[in-house]
Amino acid sequence: MNSIISIAHLNKRYASGLEALRDVSLEIERGEIFALLGPNGAGKTTLISIVCGIVRLSSGNISVDGHDIAREYRAARSKIGLVPQELHTDMFETVWDTVKFSRGLFGHRPDAAHLEKVLRDLSLWTKRHDRIMNLSGGMKRRVLIAKALAHEPQVLFLDEPTAGVDVELRRDMWALVRQLRDSGVTIILTTHYIAEAEEMADRIGVINKGELILVDDKASLMKKLGKKQLLVQLQEPMLAIPDGLNDWQLVLNDGGNELECTFDTGEEQRAVPTLLRRLGELGVEFRDLKTRQSSLEEIFVNLVRQSR
Amino acid sequence: MNRQRLFNLYGVLAIYRFEMARFRRTLWQSLATPVITTSLYFVVFGSAIGARMGDVDGISYGAFIVPGLLMLSVFTESLNNASIGIYLPKFTGTIYEVLSAPVSAFEIVLAYVGAAATKSILLGLVILGTASLFVPIHIQHPLWMAAFLLLVALSFSLAGFIAGVWSQGFEQLQFIPMLIITPMTFLGGAFYSIDMLPPVWRTVSLFNPVVYVISGFRWSFYGTADVGVGISLMAMMLFLLLCLTLVWLIFRTGYRLKS
Ligand SMILES: Nc1ncnc2c1ncn2[C@@H]1O[C@H](COP(=O)(O)OP(=O)(O)O)[C@@H](O)[C@H]1O
Ligand SMILES: [Mg+2]
Numbered sequence: 001m002n003s004i005i006s007i008a009h010l011n012k013r014y015a016s017g018l019e020a021l022r023d024v025s026l027e028i029e030r031g032e033i034f035a036l037l038g039p040n041g042a043g044k045t046t047l048i049s050i051v052c053g054i055v056r057l058s059s060g061n062i063s064v065d066g067h068d069i070a071r072e073y074r075a076a077r078s079k080i081g082l083v084p085q086e087l088h089t090d091m092f093e094t095v096w097d098t099v100k101f102s103r104g105l106f107g108h109r110p111d112a113a114h115l116e117k118v119l120r121d122l123s124l125w126t127k128r129h130d131r132i133m134n135l136s137g138g139m140k141r142r143v144l145i146a147k148a149l150a151h152e153p154q155v156l157f158l159d160e161p162t163a164g165v166d167v168e169l170r171r172d173m174w175a176l177v178r179q180l181r182d183s184g185v186t187i188i189l190t191t192h193y194i195a196e197a198e199e200m201a202d203r204i205g206v207i208n209k210g211e212l213i214l215v216d217d218k219a220s221l222m223k224k225l226g227k228k229q230l231l232v233q234l235q236e237p238m239l240a241i242p243d244g245l246n247d248w249q250l251v252l253n254d255g256g257n258e259l260e261c262t263f264d265t266g267e268e269q270r271a272v273p274t275l276l277r278r279l280g281e282l283g284v285e286f287r288d289l290k291t292r293q294s295s296l297e298e299i300f301v302n303l304v305r306q307s308r
Numbered sequence: 309m310n311r312q313r314l315f316n317l318y319g320v321l322a323i324y325r326f327e328m329a330r331f332r333r334t335l336w337q338s339l340a341t342p343v344i345t346t347s348l349y350f351v352v353f354g355s356a357i358g359a360r361m362g363d364v365d366g367i368s369y370g371a372f373i374v375p376g377l378l379m380l381s382v383f384t385e386s387l388n389n390a391s392i393g394i395y396l397p398k399f400t401g402t403i404y405e406v407l408s409a410p411v412s413a414f415e416i417v418l419a420y421v422g423a424a425a426t427k428s429i430l431l432g433l434v435i436l437g438t439a440s441l442f443v444p445i446h447i448q449h450p451l452w453m454a455a456f457l458l459l460v461a462l463s464f465s466l467a468g469f470i471a472g473v474w475s476q477g478f479e480q481l482q483f484i485p486m487l488i489i490t491p492m493t494f495l496g497g498a499f500y501s502i503d504m505l506p507p508v509w510r511t512v513s514l515f516n517p518v519v520y521v522i523s524g525f526r527w528s529f530y531g532t533a534d535v536g537v538g539i540s541l542m543a544m545m546l547f548l549l550l551c552l553t554l555v556w557l558i559f560r561t562g563y564r565l566k567s
Contacts, residue, residue: 052408074410088401104322105409
């Protein structure tokens, strides 16, 4: 059996009546980095919370490493580490005490050497005697990661790990994630940034309004997803697109005052300079240039349309 | 690994230690307030007023109120400690970790309630020490006294745990002690024998669980009681059973812990 998490026909309806997940089935492969990509409110946190035992499922089956999360919850949960989306931390405890607590809570005997390694990896070692409430937001996020790693999980969930995180932490975090993956840990992260999923994941699942729209390898998905646009504000309005520009996907907006050019992501580095050179050759003058990445909203609308 | 599957000892210890650490951080508030309050009771009721009161059931008034006062502190503290113990992680969100951990409902309750009960038993002993500075105290049935203390600390900590799970705000958290416990305590025979009440109120009192607690506890000190010891014990067991059932329902349904 190659999948470490197996989700079958999962449904979740909250007490409010809201259907947060609809018939979600998903296999997470052992040792991969899987990104769950979707806009706010798509059901990402709900999905993770159900697998971790924080939220109850309405129907469906989930197993972690072959253990059903309800019947064999001890075996299932002891394999999982969770870094929640919100900064839920204690206040008065020290960093050291809180990671020690986490390790014990998950049924592991004390192991100071392991905890030291975790704290060093997260640049928290010098802060180990500090009270958590005196730490910055970024440091608190590191503490939450340390807590999740304290019991040597085989699966790590990172729920929107980079929300409100500075560049340095993001870099450290990605380095750590890769290091963990290399040591055999399976990582599932949620995000609403396409770029983030693209940077980190082996596979990506797209979720919207509680439905898993598609699951695919990163490479093939990025082709479907990414579109970049160049908007050229023209000096003189154009009546029609000149014949010399047939190689590009162009549209005229704003009564001919704006030229809109659409590229696939990755393509624009080559295509933009050649387009601009061509415009010069044709004597088209412009006042301003803007680039725009198709918003996640647009992408989801497209994906949903395609999946119908 | 095998042992962990049956009982997560490290997990229980982690929660228990966490709760005891919280207690140590606020040791002064936790102990000083009840000790000062109890001392005031002894000064006012025991010495000032008690000197003008006759003996109750052949016991000097100052000594008579000791078991009641002690119980009063023990179950207020049990309720407070246990309710805050589970309410705080719910409030701050840190409960996610406990819910996602391989700990059973039984282990969670054991750890939180065990810690709250430990604290209130410690407090009870401190108050007993304080009381002995004011009045000579003699305990006829020390083992029964210990048993009652344990039973009360446990069942009221369980009740506090339930209240903490039920509470959705700090006001509700204080609502129970204020509106339910204080009246029950004052009408529970801490300061008088219910035989002193008019017959109607005596009957009403018999519906107050605190009467059984205090009566049984006082019996372990002085050998006299308002209601039979067996009945006291049974009433307390019933209360414990009720609390256990409620806790079981909470975890079975996920009530206010899991959505
Ligand atoms: N405890 C809850 N009770 C009722 N509705 C909820 C609860 N938690 C989340 N929801 C709703 O479920 C939907 C999915 O939420 P969530 O899983 O947090 O999405 P995401 O993490 O993708 O942003 C949202 O519409 C949200 O409002
Ligand atoms: Mg979320």
